[in-house]
Amino acid sequence: MKKSTRWFSFLVTLLLLGPLLTEAQVRTRRLAAGSDLRAQGLLGNRQLVPTLSLPAVDAAPLLIEDARDDKAGRPMRFGLPRPVDVDILGTASKANLVGFRVYQYRIDAAGALSINLVFSRLQLKAGARMYLYNGDGSMLIGPITDAQNTGNREYWTDVLQGSNLTIEVQEPLVGEGASQVHLRSVVHGYKAVSKLFGQAGSCHPNMACYPDYQPQGDGVAMVLLSDGSRLCTGSMLNSMRQSFRSFFTSAFHCADLNDTGVLEDYELDDVQNWLVRFNYQSPTCSPSQEDLDVITLNGTTFRAGYPNSDVLLVELTQQIPAEVNTTYNGWNRDAATTSNNFGIHHPRGDVKKISFTNADTQVSGYGGFGGDTHVIAFWGGLGTTDPGSSGSPLFDGNRRIVGQLHGGPSFCGATGFSLRDYYGRFFTSWTGGGTPATRLSDWLDPDNTTNLTTDGVKPLVGGPAALSSVGTFALNTRNASVVSWSVTGAAGAVSPMSGAGNTANLTPLASASSLTLTFSVNDGQGYPIQFAKVFDTAVTPPPANTALTLLTPSYDCATGTIIFNTSGGDGSSITYSAVGVQRASATSSTGTVEAGLRADPKPLLITATQSGTTVSISFDFGQYCASPGSVTTTPPPSGSALTLLPPTYNCATGAITFNTSGGDGSAITYSAVGVQRASPTSSTGTVEAGLRADPKPLFITATQNGVTVSVSFDFGQYCASPGSVTTTPPPSGSALTLLPPTYNCGTGAITFNTSGGDGTPITYSAVGVQRASATSSTGTVEAGLRADPKPLVISATQSGVTTSITFNFGAFCGGSVRMASIEAANSLNVEVLGNPAPGEWVSLRVSGLRSSGLRVQTVDASGRTQADAQWTVDGLSATVGVKLGRAPGVYLLRVQSGTDAQTVRVVKSE
Numbered sequence: 001m002k003k004s005t006r007w008f009s010f011l012v013t014l015l016l017l018g019p020l021l022t023e024a025q026v027r028t029r030r031l032a033a034g035s036d037l038r039a040q041g042l043l044g045n046r047q048l049v050p051t052l053s054l055p056a057v058d059a060a061p062l063l064i065e066d067a068r069d070d071k072a073g074r075p076m077r078f079g080l081p082r083p084v085d086v087d088i089l090g091t092a093s094k095a096n097l098v099g100f101r102v103y104q105y106r107i108d109a110a111g112a113l114s115i116n117l118v119f120s121r122l123q124l125k126a127g128a129r130m131y132l133y134n135g136d137g138s139m140l141i142g143p144i145t146d147a148q149n150t151g152n153r154e155y156w157t158d159v160l161q162g163s164n165l166t167i168e169v170q171e172p173l174v175g176e177g178a179s180q181v182h183l184r185s186v187v188h189g190y191k192a193v194s195k196l197f198g199q200a201g202s203c204h205p206n207m208a209c210y211p212d213y214q215p216q217g218d219g220v221a222m223v224l225l226s227d228g229s230r231l232c233t234g235s236m237l238n239s240m241r242q243s244f245r246s247f248f249t250s251a252f253h254c255a256d257l258n259d260t261g262v263l264e265d266y267e268l269d270d271v272q273n274w275l276v277r278f279n280y281q282s283p284t285c286s287p288s289q290e291d292l293d294v295i296t297l298n299g300t301t302f303r304a305g306y307p308n309s310d311v312l313l314v315e316l317t318q319q320i321p322a323e324v325n326t327t328y329n330g331w332n333r334d335a336a337t338t339s340n341n342f343g344i345h346h347p348r349g350d351v352k353k354i355s356f357t358n359a360d361t362q363v364s365g366y367g368g369f370g371g372d373t374h375v376i377a378f379w380g381g382l383g384t385t386d387p388g389s390s391g392s393p394l395f396d397g398n399r400r401i402v403g404q405l406h407g408g409p410s411f412c413g414a415t416g417f418s419l420r421d422y423y424g425r426f427f428t429s430w431t432g433g434g435t436p437a438t439r440l441s442d443w444l445d446p447d448n449t450t451n452l453t454t455d456g457v458k459p460l461v462g463g464p465a466a467l468s469s470v471g472t473f474a475l476n477t478r479n480a481s482v483v484s485w486s487v488t489g490a491a492g493a494v495s496p497m498s499g500a501g502n503t504a505n506l507t508p509l510a511s512a513s514s515l516t517l518t519f520s521v522n523d524g525q526g527y528p529i530q531f532a533k534v535f536d537t538a539v540t541p542p543p544a545n546t547a548l549t550l551l552t553p554s555y556d557c558a559t560g561t562i563i564f565n566t567s568g569g570d571g572s573s574i575t576y577s578a579v580g581v582q583r584a585s586a587t588s589s590t591g592t593v594e595a596g597l598r599a600d601p602k603p604l605l606i607t608a609t610q611s612g613t614t615v616s617i618s619f620d621f622g623q624y625c626a627s628p629g630s631v632t633t634t635p636p637p638s639g640s641a642l643t644l645l646p647p648t649y650n651c652a653t654g655a656i657t658f659n660t661s662g663g664d665g666s667a668i669t670y671s672a673v674g675v676q677r678a679s680p681t682s683s684t685g686t687v688e689a690g691l692r693a694d695p696k697p698l699f700i701t702a703t704q705n706g707v708t709v710s711v712s713f714d715f716g717q718y719c720a721s722p723g724s725v726t727t728t729p730p731p732s733g734s735a736l737t738l739l740p741p742t743y744n745c746g747t748g749a750i751t752f753n754t755s756g757g758d759g760t761p762i763t764y765s766a767v768g769v770q771r772a773s774a775t776s777s778t779g780t781v782e783a784g785l786r787a788d789p790k791p792l793v794i795s796a797t798q799s800g801v802t803t804s805i806t807f808n809f810g811a812f813c814g815g816s817v818r819m820a821s822i823e824a825a826n827s828l829n830v831e832v833l834g835n836p837a838p839g840e841w842v843s844l845r846v847s848g849l850r851s852s853g854l855r856v857q858t859v860d861a862s863g864r865t866q867a868d869a870q871w872t873v874d875g876l877s878a879t880v881g882v883k884l885g886r887a888p889g890v891y892l893l894r895v896q897s898g899t900d901a902q903t904v905r906v907v908k909s910e
Helices: 059-072 211-217 265-271 426-431 595-599 621-626 689-693 715-720 783-787 809-814
Strands: 025-030 051-054 079-087 093-097 100-109 114-123 129-134 139-145 164-172 180-189 220-225 230-236 247-251 275-278 293-298 300-306 311-316 342-345 353-356 362-364 374-378 393-395 401-407 420-425 471-475 483-488 498-500 503-508 512-521 529-537 549-555 561-567 575-578 581-583 590-593 604-610 613-619 643-649 655-661 669-672 675-677 684-687 698-704 707-713 737-743 749-755 763-765 769-771 778-781 792-798 801-807 829-833 841-847 853-860 865-872 877-883 889-897 900-908
Touching: 051 079, 051 180, 079 114, 100 114, 100 180, 114 129, 114 164, 211 342, 230 401, 247 401, 265 300, 311 426, 374 401, 401 426, 420 426, 471 483, 471 512, 471 529, 483 503, 503 512, 512 749, 549 604, 549 613, 549 621, 549 707, 561 575, 561 604, 575 581, 643 698, 643 707, 643 715, 655 698, 669 675, 737 792, 737 801, 737 809, 749 792, 829 889, 829 900, 841 889, 841 900, 853 877, 865 877
Parallel strands: 051 100
Antiparallel strands: 025 139, 025 293, 079 180, 093 100, 100 164, 114 180, 129 139, 129 164, 220 230, 220 275, 230 247, 247 311, 275 293, 300 311, 342 353, 342 393, 362 374, 374 420, 393 401, 401 420, 471 503, 483 498, 483 512, 512 529, 549 561, 561 590, 575 604, 581 590, 604 613, 613 707, 643 655, 655 684, 669 698, 675 684, 698 707, 737 749, 749 778, 763 792, 769 778, 792 801, 829 841, 841 877, 853 865, 853 889, 889 900
């Protein structure tokens, strides 16, 4: 007999594949009976709901038909499609709630063990969502959103247990367009197998009992077919290009509902509406447990079919979502028989099972087809197959598919000849009937590489999480020509920002957080395939606007070779001067001290001029070479060098103050011809009256521990410049203030934020934060501290003034209030109706209102505003719908009414 099955998907968190496109996926969840469905996003009151009542069905003749179907090898039937014609939104109850028009409609099918629906039209308005839940609230499907809009296809739902269900559609009151929801059929589950879980024979081991085989199991799924009333099994397939197209193989007879060996138009129409479920399996080996949270995908496209080997290849109409964690299973098209085989399947629609053979495969015919179109699998004591297993893959000992289940006599308890089944041979299916529509080769090896095998694979984007130098990112496709990539999140942060191929070599140009590298695959499919990785960059630029400084030169006492060393400056050309040093040009920083001067050493006065500013240093090379322990080269000092900054000058009085930075803290001796001062170490004085009457540039020098630096100051030009003021103090703007930092709860990336200050460099300190330098405002909170959060004390020092702030990142990321500062106590009480939120909208119930104005701002974990909405409300409480961002993650909702405010945390799960 033929075996068939359908599919669920077990929720798996994929660690590496980051934000992708919004996928057209739908969740089916099991809840405790009587659960408050408002916590899951539902809004309706479930009262006075129009109801479609369907009478009971006579199951006896249906069960007789099913017995005949089993003998004929048809896919397993569990339900009876009952035609209806209902405009759901035109018939349902209606109410306006929290920014939505809420429609509710109920279906009662007397005596049904399960119900699933077929919609001939599903067109949801942007922002609308639809849910289905059974009578006792123990199962919930949804949200179904506009991502599931079908165009010309039908929309089939998953199966809900029980004899009744409620449809709830939530449509935004604002925005263009209107939804259309038209119901064509109600599938009435009429036999015990409709319950699916627990219906398989007792000899089948759970998938969870053999974790080494889980990667192959991740690619096996159930299929709902034949107007949503029958079940089969199938598997994802890899291709030689490894482009991650959504190829899925099952049995030809799962589509050939009239057993003619030819797929009629209505059978192809049925195929395009198939519903697929991944990873529906027990989380434990024993006892068997039902999966509580599964994912379904709707819609497939026929690619190839060959009745002789009972093979069917379809392609899902979308990329498989990352959270499904599917494996694109490998295959073996060699003619040789194989050993150590095993099958993975959904017998009678139950959770995923695995069965093992006890002998090598044997080439055979089956079902009236030739003697080499199939292979026989001989079962031992670990599993067989059942109705519902049809189309399931048979793997060889190298974990590659060699065929898909056609049929056979096996069952739990079988002995002798009956412990066997027949699988359509992958070797035969490869060439099939000789056309693209009847063979696998055109789809799985379009480049005709002639490879006989390929291995299974999961998509992987490799590369660093943080980029501080050139880094390589790669997507594990085999054919680079079908891949392109781009970087978004901060223009100019890396180079290049886009390119072709499955490898991206990126150079960081600026520090940025949460950049997204997206690889896009274009292999001729009709839907986008994209894989993304989020990363940060950390670049420490040279200090901005630091003054040009001459450092101690590098000098070779034996040869007289000298190199002028500088720091700071604006990057433009520097002109040097040093009497007694031979150089190739005025801008050359290397030269040789003349032999005569080396014979009778005198200190060198070295000057450097850049953009009209001249600095100088005195270097006594004679003393340098005579000092004990001297070496041939003097590296730049490890501390900060003494620097003369432009002085502070009063044009009216001639008062002048010499300004410096750096140095070693010892006394400084100043010199400036024309400036009267109390002593050589005094940094204040007065420009003489005669010089002020006939202004000439001042040449100011500062000497500390034998090192002399200088600056030229043209006070005449300074005082004559339009808009000049009498004094040049540091900017008198507001005091330096540390603001709450920007923090990424997922990566630990942190950015220190300030306001005010005098524009000079700021030095930061924060124990537990790794940064590139003391002046870097970006860094990462250490992993150990993130694991055991303690408040950070962040300090910032500028021009000798230090300010600090305490930031409790643990409370920010994990508490009910997500703020760096503490909000004043107030009367507002905010309740999130459904947290985590499954979709892009969440409902808030706000009480304690003391103002008619209500405002909610949505901010993501990186501090970016995603939405800002306002309402006018009556009374002391209100319930509103708030929009989150598109990406999964943590969001902060700041709720404000009058002077009262509260901030709450919401997790968006998909």
